[in-house]
Amino acid sequence: MKANVWVRPNRVEVRDVPDPQILNDGDAIVRITSTAICGSDLHLYDGYLPAMLPGDILGHEFMGEVVEVGAGVRKLTVGDRVVVPFPISCGRCASCQRGQFSVCENSNPNAGMAEKLLGHPPAGIFGYSHLLGGYAGGQAEYARVPYADVGPVKIEDGLPDDKVLFLSDILPTGWMGAEMCDIQPGDTVAVWGAGPVGLFAMMAARLMGAERIIAIDRYPYRLAKAERHAGAVCVNYAETSVPEALKELTAGRGPDGCVDAVGAEAHHGNAAIYAYDRTKQAARMQTDRPSALREAVLTCRNGGTVSVIGAYTGFVDKFPMGSFMNRSLTMRSGQCHVQRYLRPLLERIRIGELDPSVVISHRLRLADAPIGYEMFKNKVDDCEKVVLSAA
Ligand code: NAD
Ligand code: ZN
Ligand code: ZN
Structure with a gap:
């Protein structure tokens, strides 16, 4: 065959x-x-x-x-x-x-x-x-x-x-990503990554009763799809500061649920570092691009949930543990x-x-x-x- x-x-x-x-x-x-x-x-x-x-x-x-x-x-x-x-x-x-x-x-x-x-x-x-x-x-x-x-x-x-x-x-994965946010009526859910997985997380969040959905990506055609199929408000991270945009959209509080549908996107220089090759790769991948995960943790409202469906391996550095602990965040994740x-x-x-x-x-x-x-x-x-x- x-x-x-x-x-x-x-x-x-x-x-x-x-x-x-x-x-x-x-x-x-x-x-x-x-x-x-x-x-x-x-x-x-x-x-x-x-x-x-x-x-x-x-x-x-x-x-x-x-x-x-x-x-x-x-x-x-x-x-x-x-x-x-x-x-x-x-x-x-x-x-x-x-x-x-x-x-x-x-x-x-x-x-x-x-x-x-x-x-x-x-x-x-x-x-x-x-x-x-x-x-x-x-x-x-x-x-x-x-x-x-x-x-x-x-x-x-x-x-x-x-x-x-x-x-x-990808449909169950997106669904699980939204489900892990325990969406309540009136909630705002932000999704990093408007790829197929992120888009399904947004469509699921809509069906679960989220009032507002925020799509974060750098590709206008993907953001347009998120707007069309999930009614998302779009933030292009190549043009806008994501933390500032999220503050503005949530009266300074931050999204109730933050879904990382990006993962360790090595080919885009996301700042995740894989454990088994921490030498040259690390240097190459430590770019000034934002890490979706870090941004999700830092911008989530106090007491909110970060749901990680983007895939990771090994260690991911610069995890803001202080912010995570002191602001009572919950993190959930998993292969679907x-x-x-x-x-x-x-x-x-x-x-x-x-x-x-x-x-x-x-x-x-x-x-x-x-x-x-x-x-x-x-x-x-x-x-x-x-x-x-x-x-
Ligand atoms: P994809 O490559 O089509 O989409 C990823 C999107 O993330 C891209 O549009 C990219 O522009 C965007 N992105 C990159 N860096 C970003 C950043 N800093 N902020 C916001 N957006 C950013 O991939 P996909 O098929 O949608 O898959 C997404 C992730 O989900 C992958 O990591 C994949 O491995 C993972 N995944 C996990 C499961 C699971 O069971 N948990 C299942 C399927 C896929
Ligand atoms: Zn897959
Ligand atoms: Zn078994």
Whole structure:
């Protein structure tokens, strides 16, 4: 089959690779109809996450048709149309039972140990390095889906791929980002990053009853989308001082909820520093660009909540702990517990309350994935979200 593989930083290639096979009774094989490129893939593309090997198949946002199931699979049959959540979780451990699927306890105690020896698929993320299970991803024609009875959600009516694909990751992630702010009527919620994740956080905040939503980014086309689809007031951080703008918009108090939907955006010189390479990279990345996280903490109203859905690894320096502690802030974060949100969000899509397809700016063939990565990384041609179709 064809698959988009990581080669080295800033280089991906579509190659012929072996088809995936059932390895465990609980696996299914899915023929992928649609898959997308995520901001999290850019962390791999930038080369700032260790443990990617040349030839590893990328991608953790995908859906398709079940073409084979293992002997133990009960809930899926060949021909079912499914969206697959990005966390690979057992569904049985204490974390999964609490609905905290992205911290499934069923991890591989000895990273790299063959799954056969381990006796079960370790928790992890599709296409997201050998630190997170070493699983092949979904930017491919087919993928193996472990715990097929736990993760995938069946799409039984005629909803098109474009409307349901983002249940795999960014829609629940944005939703969780807003949910962690415990929004009360009348609240103001500020969202750093008007990418697809930030936009969904804003749309969710609106549905949760936020009175005012503030979008912070530097790309006018992304801010315009936030205004159009979430009614956000926009702050362009390339032109305006964000702390001052937020003060002005909130009578000096600061937003009640602050969502970081940026993360360690190495390719834009955000001032986050990754732990495993603190020498040259640190010098290069310590630019005078604002750190979204630091700004969120410093501008949040006393007693408010900072919700971190942007992804980080390692240490992030210059965290304003004094301000955080003395102003009674709450911080919540996490990789999204996608499985928890699949059905409720599918229902909202079905009744027309949410249309996630508004984020799509480009549709390409799987074969053109390398072009998609470049466009999405450099935000050219008003790129917001790239969907790849395997056909
Ligand atoms: P994206 O690259 O499309 O969007 C990021 C946006 O942040 C860009 O528009 C950029 O201009 C903006 N930005 C950069 N620095 C900023 C700053 N200082 N202030 C305000 N805005 C700034 O990426 P995306 O797909 O929207 O993903 C966003 C983040 O969410 C990534 O870090 C990704 O890894 C993370 N993510 C996390 C989860 C999770 O489960 N928690 C899931 C999916 C994605
Ligand atoms: Zn993602
Ligand atoms: Zn588990």
